[in-house]
Amino acid sequence: MTRLWILPTLLVLSGSAVATAQFLKGSPGSATALLLAFLALAGMNSPLIFPRSIGAQEAQRRSAADGRPIVFWRPGCKYCIRLRVRLGRSGRQLYWVNIWRDPEGAATVRAANDGNETVPTVVVAGRPATNPDPEWVREQLSPSH
Structure with a gap:
């Protein structure tokens, strides 16, 4: 910690x-x-903005169980910060994977983005979305998705 x-x-x-x-x-x-x-x-860059990151494998396991999106991010990324801030409290419901600390997470992002480590990449039900609109991400948290 x-x-x-x-x-x-x-x-x-x-x-x-x-x-x-x-x-x-x-x-x-x-x-x-x-x-x-x-x-x-x-x-x-503090844990106050981004919830505690978990590994990609654990995030995928949890997401498969409850359907919540996975956000692949990295510290200092202004688009990741924008997403996190605009999600507000609902951002804590997502699974956050820091690609600089998790090589498997970085590989997942590269596979979704033609070899580039473009973040934020949000994975919902196995489908990646690169730099999605925060409102769309919030909609993915609703029970109907």
């Missing part, structure tokens, strides 16, 4: 150091802007 917080923590510490240096140089405005930018980056 602590490994999930390493990058966000480093971003907060780095941002604090850079902001402090700017503040000491007499630029409180740029210090504030830089600190806010680093805090935003830390937040986007």
Whole structure:
């Protein structure tokens, strides 16, 4: 669990150091802007935004049992962040697979996208959709699908 917080923590510490240096140089405005930018980056890469990732094999097993979609993503991807933010609370119902931590997940994404690791790739009932509309993903959570 602590490994999930390493990058966000480093971003907060780095941002604090850079902001402090700017503040000491007499630029409180740029210090504030830089600190806010680093805090935003830390937040986007934290477990607060993305639910805990599981392996592709486990996600496929769970999805086969309950029909919920699988989202293949990677940290820092602005389209993955957009999807996660626009899904809101319903995003926690999906199975999230970080392709940078799961080679099988990366292989699944490459197979669905002509050899490219294009994310987010959402798999519903074995059918992949690359960078789908968040509303469509939300619809896949309804019991009628």
